[in-house]
Amino acid sequence: MTTRPSSTPARVRFHPGALPCALLLLAGALGCSSSSGTPSPDGGPALNADTVRFLEQSTFGPTEALVASVQDAGFSSFLDAQFATPASSLGTYAVNLEPPAVKCPTGSPPNCYRDSxxxxxxxxxxxxxxxxxxDQLRQRVAFALSQILVVSDGEVNSTYGMADYQQLLLDDAFTNYRQILQDVTLSPAMGRYLNMVNNDKANPAKGTHPNENYARELLQLFSIGLVKLxxxxxxxxxxxxxxVATYxxxxxxxxxxxxxxxxxxxxxxVAQKPHNPTYYRGVMEAVQANHDTTAKTLLDGATLPAGQTAAQDLKGALDVLFQHPNLGPFIGKQLIQFLVTSNPSPAYVARVSAAFADNGAGVRGDLPAVVRAILLDPEARGAAQSAPSYGKLREPALLAANLARALGVQSDGVYLRNASAAMEQPVYQSGSVFNFYPPNYPLAGTTLVSPPSTLLDSTSVLTRSNFIYALLFATINPDPTIPGATGTSAPLTALGTSAADAGALADRLNAxxxxxxxxxxxxxxxxxAVNAVPTTDSLDRVRAAAYVVGTSAQYQVEQ
Amino acid sequence: MRISRRSFLEALGAVGVAASFSRLGEGRAFAQTAPDYKALVCVFLFGGNDGNNMVVPLDSAGYAAYAAARGAIGAGGLALAQAQLLPLTPSSGTAAYGLHPNLPDVQTLWNDGALGVVFNVGTLLAPTTKQQFLQNSVPVPISLLSHQDQQHQWQTSLSDQYSRTGWGGRIADGLGKGPLPAVISISGNQLFTVGASTSPLSLPAAGGSFGLAGFDGSAASNARLQAMTDVRMLQEQNLIVQATQSEATAALSASKLVAPVLAGTGSTVDGLFAGLTSSLALQLKQVARMIAARQTLGVGRQIFFVSQSSYDTHNDQLNRQGALFSDLSPALKAFYEATIQLGISQQVTTFTLSDFGRTLQPASGDGSDHAWGSHHLVLGGAVKGQQTYGAFPTLQLGGPDDFTSQGRWVPTIAVDQYAATLATWFGVSAADLPTVLPYIGRYPTANLGFLG
Structure with a gap:
């Protein structure tokens, strides 16, 4: 299927009233000038609204250049190219042996703990x-996966271990969900996080039972959830x-x-032991002597026979899970929520579930097919969606990245990482396996859910505004404790060409x-706000405009 | 998965609840002198605190049963040494139970008569025995053993649904409008704090800032602030936009009142928290500072929510829980002493909540797994302390209280009863109790008696 950008771009210059023009266009109202037109000399390039929306959903944020490129290529070609783009690297980190008695003994570099x-x-x-x-789309999908298949340094105290795990999700983002289940299950970081590593069969002499942590959260969070769907x-x-409970x-x-x-x-x-010491590089190894070889009862009456190896049991158990009918709607709906909208219609979820069940070539769990179905769905596409329930609050990491990319901010990432953490989303450092927010967090005063609103309280709502102020107005110098740091700066030169005309500036940020x-x-x-700044001060005029737009709920909720 | 407001009201109707509330303390609660000031302070122990190692039987038979099931330390077991337990000696008689050795301040509070222990509390939908549970003859909370669901059920008391309100927020619904939201979380958004008609305030822990930066009074700055305000006040169709606008409006309004309190450095309670750097201590310090400023703020009834994380001790439990208790113990004591210094120890009651208890039988990896009923602490001058409440479970795998074979206790006290006792002390009338706790009528008593 080929979907070209809409032929009726919704870039608008003049608004007749308080309602967004998209609404008025739906209602057949005239007076919404919606010509793609020639951009005014000081207004920046014409941006197709649906292309901008598409890139809000599929990348860490549209830039004027990227919008132009996707307008030329079309959505489907863009997706094909993104699926083929290899993963960015999260860096190379030395292996730190664990557990040393003291992680950072006296004389270690000052940021030894943070950096190792x-x-x-x-x-x-x-x-x-x-x-x-x-690899923008790969990064977005991997970020979503990192918030479903959560591992945090709260338990995996290892820079290289955390980087390897997140790199795994980047590398696997466009494989099959069965592959992801396999790779995540055997990841030593996940093994440590949810106690599958060195988990031994029941020991009557010690009076212990097999650790339930990975089993429970794999079922509840990584695959099928608690209730039948x-x-x-x-x-x-x-x-x-x-x-009806699933199990x-x-x-x-x-x-x-x-x-x-x-x-x-x-x-x-190092010689292999039944309980190897902590080491996060590679995949976990089976130790048959510690494996429970009794017969097992799994989901919906499925069983595994007695006498199988650890690897056989693992394969059989994951196969059962992968075929469960909940898997498509459970994972698919969350991916919609991470990429597009917090309250997808049942029909939208059903279409994505169908793509999960069969990619068109008889393959179940094919993630590129699922991602394509999510992003090209009619409920995702169009110049705007007008239902009062539509859209999602931009979570802190996406808020920071979207603004930074749109405004041409240059950053080594340090300030954005710290800002996201201050806004209650310390990336890769979730407080628990339940992620920074649950998929069913209720939006106060409504019957809707708004998962990212978990992180929006009366403290963080101010932190968000203060972050935007600092990003725009402050000088953020390189952090001297980080080798190669370059700091963060927002010269705003591209937008500066529109600074003389406050209306043109507003329109450009609107687009x-x-x-x-x-x-x-x-x-x-x-x-x-712009006109209160002298025309001679084009930088502060752009700052004022970007501040008012950036701090607005109208922008912070992606519609 | 979602429960609409209507079905919530239907749920209330189904148990015969009057929809209206009499206004708690109306007309006097917010008087400047606030002679009847009262505060509830919820300390949520996220992850599922292992009550089995918080309170341990001291008598020989009880300890022997405990030690046999828990197993020896160093051999995969979790049994604390009997000699290390801190005796909970009642005002008369000998100690039947001991505290975890890392809770010496909690023992002190007990000895001072300010702390009580409530046994085997949990989420329920009706009084439930093991037999009834196994025979499925009574309704059972949905998604037992799941962290998130059990946290929500402890916070909402409604264990048969995905409630959109919590019992702290529903108490606040009956309080009338004050200068600040009656419920204040120092732990971000929590269902406990959300009412049907009220929203909580969220404040940072001590040391955090709570205000808008970037305005210097210049003409350009004033115009930018005005523009921001104008945009925030625009009527919007989108419900998520509306909620986001409302949050900002509430924050800016509260910030004007509260920021000076938080920014002040000379609160009289600060010294009591000297040397305490845990997250919980900083949260409780902030609560103490807010209470110290209650007359300035003009508030009469407040409900606070603070929390401690990482009680999900599937492995390495002895070290992990021990470290958490080492933070919990002095923080509770410092906070209680702050209320004494402020002369309102009788008017502030602190209590614990937690997802669930943990299996008595250890799991591979020196930890324990998710369970159900567990023990809880209640603290304050109004608490009838130095006593335990409720029935201690039989520490026997597969025994009369274990609905599995790994030591998971069927609760003998419902969250509803625990909450009702606190709400009643706080001033919720018997008639209004079912509005706050819709299922309270299912239990033989709504007052466990731990508050005078």
Whole structure:
């Protein structure tokens, strides 16, 4: 299927009233001038609104140059090219042996802990890559996956271990979900995070049972969820209108027994042991003697016979999981929420589930097909969506990256990483396996959900505004503790060409940041702020405009 | 998955609840002198605190049963040494239970008569025995053993649905409008704090800032602020935009009042927290500072939410829980002492919540797995302390309280009852209690008696 950018671009210059023109166009109103027209000499290039929206969903943010390029290539070609683009690197980090008695003994470099035992540096690189990497869609999908298949340095105290795990998600982002289940399950970082590593079969002498942590969260968070779903994502209920559970404790027991008998990869030059010491490079290794070889009861009555190896049981258990009908709607709906909108219609979820079930060539779980279905769906596309329930709050990392890319900010990633953390989203450092926010967080006063609104409270809403102020107005010098740091700067020179004309400046930000949805009263407010700055000070005029737009709820909620 | 406001009201109707509230403390609660000031302080222990190692039987038979099931330390087990336990000696008689050795300040609070322990509390939908659970003859909370769901159910008391409001917020719904939201979280957004008609305030922990930066009073700056305000006040169709605008408006309004309090360096309570650097201590310090400023702020009833993370001790539990308790113990004591210094220890009650307890039987890796009922701490001058409340479970794998074979206790006290006791003390009338806790009528008592 080939979808070209809309032939009726919705870039607008004049708004007759408070309603976005897209709404008025839907209603058949005239007076919304919607010509793609020749850009005014000081107004920047003409931007197709649907292309801008598409890039909000599929990248870390549109730039004027990228919009122009995708307008030429078309969405489908852009996707094909992105699927083929290899992953950016999160950096190369030395292996730190663990557990040393003291991680950073006296005499270590001052930031030894941060730079060797946390995800700080890979997260800095994440933001740098988000600004400059060509694998934009891969990075977006991997970021979504990192928030579904969560590993955090709260437990994996290892810079290289965290980087290797997140790199795995980048590399696997356009493979098959079965492959991801396999690779994540055998990742030593995940093994450590959810205690599958060195998980031994029940030991009657010690009175211990197999550790349930990975089994439970694999079922609950990484694959099928707690309750049975229809293919449109709606919950299957029983005769008492109660949700039907997907599994009970006996199934958790079964999966916990499956995931016994694995240890860390054997370090080069070190003899293998039943419980290898901590080592995050490579994949976990089976230790058959520690594996539970009894028969196991899995989902919906599926069983594994007694006497299998650890690898056989693992394959069989993941195969059962992969075929479960919940998998498509459970993962597909969350990917829609991460990329497009918090409250997709059941029909949208069903279309994505169908793509998950069959990519058109009989293959289940093909992620490029799922991503394509999500981004080219009619509910994702169009110049604007007008339903009051549509859209999503930009989560901190995406807010920071979107603004930075649109405004031409140059950054080594340090400040953006720190700002995102201050706005309650420390990338790769989630407080728990439940991510920074749950997929069903209720939007106060409505019947909707708004997962990223978990992170929007009366403190962080001010932090967001203060971040935007600092990004635009402050000088952010290189952090001297980080080798090669270059700092963050927003020269705003590209937008400066529109600075003399407040209206043109507002229109340009409207097109680039809000895909043409800015109302006339909002535009007027931006113009007022700009016109309070002398025309001789073009930098501060751009800053004023970008501040008012950037801090607005109208922009921060991507519609 | 989502529960609409209507179905919430239907749920209330289904248990015969009057929809209206009498206004708690109306007309006097917010008087400047606020002689009847009261505060509830929720300390949520995220991850599922292992109550089995927080309170341990001291008598020989009880300890032997505990030690047998928990297993020896160093051999994959989790049993704390009997001699290390800190006795919880009642006002008369001998100690039947001991505290984890890293809770010495909690022991002190007990000895001072300010702290009580409530046994085996958990999410329920009706009084439930093991037999009833296994026979499926009573309704059972949805998604037992799941962190997120059980956290929500502890915070909402509604274990048969995905409630959009919490019992802290629903108490606040009955309080009338004050100068600040009655519920304040120092731990970000939490369902506990959300009411049907009220929204919480979220503040940073001590040391954090709470204000808008970047305005210097120049003409350009004033125009930018005005433009920002104009945009925030625009009527918008999109519901997520509306909610985001509202959050900013509420924040800016509260910031004017609260920022000076938070920025002040001379709060009289600060010294009591000297040397305490844990996240929980900084949160409780902020609560203490807010309470110290209650007359300036003109508030009469407040509900605070603070939390501690990382109780999900699937492995290495002895070290992990020990470290968490080392933070919890002095923070609780410093906070209680702050209320004494402020002369309102009788008017502030602090209590713990947590996802669930943990299996008595250890899991591979020196940890324990998700379970159900667990023990909780209640603290304050109004607490009838130095006592335990409720029935201690039989520490036996597969025994009368274990609904599995790994030591998971069927709760004998419902979250609803625990919450009702606190709400009643706070001033919620018996008639209004079902509005806050819709299922409270299902239990034999709404007052566990731990508050005077």
């Amino acid at each position: 035992f946390t995800a700080f540096l890979p997260a800095v690189q994440f933001f740098h890559n988000a600004l400059v990497g060509n 229809n293919s449109d994502g709606s919950v299957v209920t029983d005769s008492n209108n109660q949700p 009970d404790q006996s199934v958790v027991d079964g999966y916990a027994a499956v995931f016994t008998g694995w240890t860390y990869p054997t370090m080069p030059g 680039l940041l809000m895909h043409g949805t800015m109302s006339q009263p909002m535009r007027q407010a931006v113009v007022n």
